[in-house]
Amino acid sequence: MNYRHFVLIGAMAVSVPALAQEVTFKIAHFLPSAAPTQQKVLQPWCEEMGKLSSGRIKCQFYPAMQLGGTPAQLADQVKNGVADVVWTGPGYSAGRFPAIEAFELPFMVKDSTSSSKALWTYYQQHAQQEFAAYKVLAFHTDGGQAVHTASKQIAGLTGFAGLKLRTSTRVGAKTLAALGGQPVAMPPAQVTEAIAKGVVDGSLGAWELVYPTKLSEVTKFHLQPDNGVAYPTATVLAVLMNKQKYDGLPADLKAIVDKTTGEAMVGKFGAMFDEVAADTRKRIAAQGNKITTLSATQVTAMKQATASVEDEWAKQVSEKGLDGKKLIAAARELTGTSK
Structure with missing residues (x-):
């Protein structure tokens, strides 16, 4: 084997792993x-x-x-x-x-x-x-986050008063507080145990979370807007x-x-x-839980109650050098929602 063969073999040894990098x-x-x-x-x-x-x-x-x-x-x-x-x-x-x-x-x-x-x-x-x-x-x-509660059925705006509910974000917490509820921050993994022990009355959360976090085992009541109507908050x-x-x-x-x-x-x-x-709602209803849909009147009242959250957010982000009102307008235009 001459020198050129060694060079060729060496080049192949270098190039093969490079081509087939895993x-x-x-x-x-x-x-x-x-x-x-x-x-x-x-x-x-x-x-x-x-x-x-x-x-x-x-x-x-x-x-x-x-x-x-x-x-x-x-x-x-x-x-x-x-x-x-x-x-x-x-x-x-x-x-x-x-x-x-x-x-x-x-x-x-x-x-x-x-x-x-x-x-x-x-x-x-x-x-x-x-x-x-x-x-x-x-x-x-x-x-969008529905409201899932253990023993208290929320009936419109006044139903949030004094309820301790898990929230996932600071904006969600401010929204709940504006509705009269008491936000409690905690990771999803802790929510079910907290509800079972009575530490919180329930949780704001996407339907997707209900079965993976076993919220289905500790909540009986669920509140959501009608189809095509925006949720109070989302993550x-x-x-x-x-x-x-x-x-x-x-x-x-x-x-x-x-x-x-x-x-x-x-x-x-x-x-x-x-x-x-959609599948979770069907399963939850089949196990006997009650799903309440917010009326248009209730949603209007809740929008009015939470208007200050948007104003406060715009001010806060403006202090960080962002145009809060412009960002809100852009988001509302893209989602087709109104304040």
Whole structure:
């Protein structure tokens, strides 16, 4: 074997691993592994990337905060490389991502499909700067938060008075307080036990959460607006990727990540959350729970009661150099909602 053969073999040894680089994404989130987010969106996404990459992209899931910390720390975990990808609510880190909070304002979100599409457009136009440290894969909403209570049925605006309810974001907490309720912040995993022990009377939460967090076992009453009417509050959710992890991928694997995320992933989250919401309502009704729908009159009264939340939010974000009123107007135009 002469020198040229050695050079050729050496070049092949270097080029083959470079061409066939494999990668495993560590994916973390705050719900159990059985949650629809993992089962119906994130796992199928990983399977799709696996097929498109001939098995070179793999995923390892860390549900229910298995990497430690709290849901509020997921944004830092992915930024610092503890996880490669996270699914989280930016609003869990109170005040850190102010522009995106506009979609959590009172009566902004009617469903997940339309509002998630609107949110993705809004992010591209108004909120890219505050997520510059991440590779953003998707944004979506939870479709709006219904009110789930253990023993007290809420009848309109006055029914919130004195009720202790779990809220997921600071905007949601302010909305509940404006309605006369007492907001209590806690991670989703703690809610069911807190209701069972009487620490809280119930929870604001998307229908998607009801079975994964076992809210179905401790609540009997549920309050929601009519179809096509916006919910009192909603949660913005995001799939964020570590920027260095993405930047270090070979071009062909980057292309696969890009092809399977963004608008495509936003659409899948929106459809899934609405589908699960409809299915959950059927299951909840079948087990004998009572679902109350807010009347148009009640919604109008609740909008008036929560108007101050929007005004206060606009002032607060303006202090951070953002045009709060402009952001609200943009969000309302995109979602087709009015104050």
